[in-house]
Amino acid sequence: MAAITRDEVHAPTIVLQMKAAANRMYSCNDYFGAASIYSTILNQFTQNMPTLLVRIVQCNRAACSIELGRYQDAVPDLQEVIRVHIDTCDGLALTQKAHFRLARCYCELGRYGDAMQEMERYRELIGGQPKLAETSLYTRILGGIISREQAAGQSASPPSVAHFPHHARGPVHHPTNGKPHGYQLRYEIRVFNIATPIIRYDMVPAALCTTDPPEMQTRIFLANLVKKHHSEVMKLHPWTCWNCPARAVSLVHTPASYIHLSDPQVVDFAQPVCINGGVCEKAAREMMNKEMRLVAAQAKAAI
Numbered sequence: 001m002a003a004i005t006r007d008e009v010h011a012p013t014i015v016l017q018m019k020a021a022a023n024r025m026y027s028c029n030d031y032f033g034a035a036s037i038y039s040t041i042l043n044q045f046t047q048n049m050p051t052l053l054v055r056i057v058q059c060n061r062a063a064c065s066i067e068l069g070r071y072q073d074a075v076p077d078l079q080e081v082i083r084v085h086i087d088t089c090d091g092l093a094l095t096q097k098a099h100f101r102l103a104r105c106y107c108e109l110g111r112y113g114d115a116m117q118e119m120e121r122y123r124e125l126i127g128g129q130p131k132l133a134e135t136s137l138y139t140r141i142l143g144g145i146i147s148r149e150q151a152a153g154q155s156a157s158p159p160s161v162a163h164f165p166h167h168a169r170g171p172v173h174h175p176t177n178g179k180p181h182g183y184q185l186r187y188e189i190r191v192f193n194i195a196t197p198i199i200r201y202d203m204v205p206a207a208l209c210t211t212d213p214p215e216m217q218t219r220i221f222l223a224n225l226v227k228k229h230h231s232e233v234m235k236l237h238p239w240t241c242w243n244c245p246a247r248a249v250s251l252v253h254t255p256a257s258y259i260h261l262s263d264p265q266v267v268d269f270a271q272p273v274c275i276n277g278g279v280c281e282k283a284a285r286e287m288m289n290k291e292m293r294l295v296a297a298q299a300k301a302a303i
Helices: 004-008 013-027 031-044 052-067 071-083 087-108 110-128 130-151 217-237 279-302
Strands: 171-173 180-191 198-205 250-258 265-273
Touching: 013 031, 031 052, 052 071, 052 087, 052 279, 071 087, 087 110, 087 130, 110 130, 110 217, 130 217, 180 217, 198 217, 217 250, 217 265, 250 279, 265 279
Parallel strands: 180 265
Antiparallel strands: 171 180, 180 198, 250 265
């Protein structure tokens, strides 16, 4: 449950008493009783409550719905919490919590694409190193996507293959029926302020090499491609942070996909950063968000 905020001192005493009672019920696993009190507050007292407190109670009621397995009931509460954003520290913390809870609801409802979007929004807001709960939920969402695609006969898992030599060209054929199973992919890593790109070759599933590839499968493929080569790239050079003189401990990857071209390729704009989740990493992501708009426009022009 959310902690008391500065805005709550302006709320009617009865509301704070009811909220405290509901919080105690929640802590004692009486989710139905807590939800009932939160609903009474929202139905009868919102006109005299600060906006932030209304959002807190909505988020708390959603938490009760989640614990009761009523995920669909939690969705509108969480959507409203996110919609009415308040630009304060307390408001931001509540928005973060709402995105995470909404991602869980969508995951439980089998809406994995929506769940992934909420997790991405949560990650943008929260920053820093992912905690166990986030990693666990993210893994569940990916697992749901993969299971669904496998059930439909389209595995979302990227192939496990070695690097292809520079002279390898054309499709890789299935050993039994001769149909293209995948294509050689040029993976170009452009490290910030380094003139010569790092080139590697890999394989991309043929199902992704279209002008309109399945979004979730493509995201998973790109994430695994980056992960596969990250450690090797880090060991190639004692990288310096792109934004300060400090020694880099990791890389921020921004892969641009051109796998729809006749010669599929991925261009990964990599920025060395000194602290995971630090100021330099946030600045790198902000800069690349702007730059990737241009990259996306160039990709469309190449179709």
